[in-house]
Amino acid sequence: MEEHKVPLWRDDRFLKIAGQVLVMLIVLIVAAVIVNNVTVNFRRLGLNFGFGFMSNPASFGIGDSAIPYTSTDSFGRALLVGLVNTLRVVVFGIFFATILGIIVGIARLSDNWLVRKLASIYVEIFRNTPLLLQLFFIYTVGFLSLPRVADSVQLPGPTFLSNQGIYLPWPTGSARSLIALALLIASLALVIFFWQRRLKVMELEGASGNGYRNLLFGLGAVGLLALLFGLEWQAPAFANEAVTGGLHLSSEFGALLLGLVLYTAAFIAETVRAGIQSVSKGQWEASKALGVNSGQAMRLVIFPQALRVMIPPLTSEFLNLAKNSSLAAGIAYGDVYQIATTINNQTGRVIEVVILVMITYLTINLIISLGMNLLNQRVQITER
Amino acid sequence: MRKWISLLLATVLTATVAVACASSSDTAAGGDAGGGESELTKVINRGSLVCGVNGQLPGFSFVDSKGEYSGMDADYCRAIAAALFDDPSKVEFRNLSAQERFTALAAGEVDVLIRNTTWTINRDTALGLEFMPTTFFDGQGMLVTNASGVKDLKGLSGKSICVQSGTTTEQNLTDNFRKQNIPFTPVVFDDEDALYSAFTQGRCQAATSDRSQLTARRKSLPNPDNYAVLDEVISKEPLGAAVRNNDSKWADAVKWITYSTFQAEELGITQASLAQAESSKDPEVQRLLGKEGTLGTDMGLPNDFAARVIKAVGNYGEIYDRNIGKPFTLERGLNNLWTKGGLIYSPPFR
DSSP: OGGGGSOGGGOHHHHHHHHHHHHHHHHHHHHHHHHHHHHHHHHHHTOOOOSGGGGSBOOOOOSOOSSOOOTTSBHHHHHHHHHHHHHHHHHHHHHHHHHHHHHHHHHTTOSOHHHHHHHHHHHHHHHSSOHHHHHHIIIIIIGGGSOOGGGOEEETTTEEEETTEEEEOEEOOSHHHHHHHHHHHHHHHHHHHHHHHHHHHHHHHOOOOHHHHHHHHHHHHHHHHIIIIITOEEOOEEETTEEESSEEEEHHHHHHHHHHHHHHHHHHHHHHHHHHHHSOHHHHHHHHHTTOOHHHIIIIIIHHHHHHHHHHHHHHHHHHHHHHGGGGGGGTOOOHHHHHHHHHHHHOOHHHHHHHHHHHHHHHHHHHHHHHHHHHHHHSOOOO | OHHHHHHHHHHHHHHHHHHHHHHHHHHHHHHHHTOOOOHHHHHHHHTSEEEEEOSEETTTEEEOTTSOEESHHHHHHHHHHHHHHSOTTOEEEEEOOTTTHHHHHHTTSOSEEEEEEEOOHHHHHTTOEEEEEEEEEEOEEEEEEGGGTOOSGGGGTTOEEEEETTSHHHHHHHHHHHHTTOOOEEEEESOHHHHHHHHHTTSSSEEEEEHHHHHHHHHHSSOGGGEEEOSOOOOOEEEEEEEESSOHHHHHHHHHHHHHHHHHHHTTOOTTTHHHHHTOOOHHHHHHTTSSSOHHHHTTSOTTHHHHHHHHHOOHHHHHIIIIIHHHTOOOGGGSBGGGTSSBOOOOOO
């Protein structure tokens, strides 16, 4: 009968279960309220839930589309255009932000006073002002102040630059250019393979490597021919106060990419600096003792160790970049969020569209997380 | 023993949750399916009207530096407040973007949406809105620079055109240019101010919107004489108020308050001549002003609602002239009374 001496409200096992039940209860109530609210309001307004509308024709134009799109295509296709536009900015954004961030991060630890100070001024300015403000500034003061399209600047190539964006020569999408592209990639891959093979042979066997050298030259020639003639470059042309043909990278794309890169790189720079500073001083001293110069020490000794500390916070920066790309709507870039709001407005399917957009961003970010986690596992110390 | 008691309690608690959830959703659904309280009653009980407006558009609804609203849409908000409370200042204005407006109305954030909104079948049906009589018959046009020498739509072939997202203009533009087979690039902005700033910087060779809006906007650009609105009209844009579906009491109130301004103009009753009209022998005037019959009380409004509206904002012609006609020298055109060749027509007050 001793067990009755502990009252229920002080019983550890009871409290644990009761706590969980309470949390479960709150979650269930919140979910029920949301679902109930939505169904009631749907019924009140006489609306039905469904995704059938996605196959209706969109009948709105998109200025910037990387895949073929016309206004007769479906809402689904329009959303896909937006997704490609988002991915375009996110992928290039992560690439350039990482490079810039690492450079600035290392520059913040430079022995050179000017470089160090410039890097910190950059970081402080971009880290401490709102991204939307930066985007507006870069867009209106930067890109829109370029010459008007009627007085486009022609650069060699031929490339045309105006406040509509930049027009670059670009391969046509014909079968011939696709074959040439395949040839180019194949020759590049073979060049890398044989290059390493040649180094290995020269190092281990002391061979001259002349045979490999000739092979490499041959492959290079094939690649060059494919690049120049096989790809069927289509040059942009200027006529009637407008530029047609070639690849068009719009000012909006440029402004968004530049804005995201500059903003995110400032954060990445701090992560890189913290990572490098977390490596113990002894590592520097040990490398110096072995006669390694400071550049090599950074590249071969310090940075690989710093990477272990850097990758988890870097992942969050990449995720932030992906989510921040939705600010595109402010500067007229047709990303997935902007297209979704347009669809939402024309069909009135708010809930459905919001669900789709949430799934899209969630998927993009889960893929980024997955990739970074794999990278993280690879750079961790393998204990023996 | 203890373990057993804990387990029992946990089970009971979970069961309670499940039951509570089920029953709460049942009652809520049952209550709302019945229709609930009309917005009219809610607004009267609250003592003020929440009106969704644009706030950025001179002539329709525009906030000045003192926070005062002016414009036709703003005046119709005031007209409703005047009819209900005999006080046109009992309006809470909410600025809404083109994107937000329908969600705000559907969610009940605003009682009525008077935000230069085009009446379309899709919005009327699929979006769950109820449109009120059109207060401004507009059409979509193009704003271009004089320097560009563009005179018609064909001249815009291959050009970039600035357009606002979440509007009917975005769709009209695409449909029209597709029909005429003119290639163009849309540049879609969320914000009106950003749109016109990009247009003046030459990012687009034309800006498109309702012609009244373009005319009003042109006046506020740095050098208005450098810009022109093309004569071509590419769509019908009937602008008016909108309320939520399935609340006919409230819809009736807003509808007839709007019509009363039309009817007043037709009968020649102005803000100035209201006192004189009240002693008129004309039975039509008597009925409109609530001196005779129970037209107002029949729909849950004060019987003299029309008189209150006219006292506060005047008749339709006065509202038009004050907000659009005089400041932007825009002809009445389609917005004239039906007796003068326009489309402003009120069903009889009988």
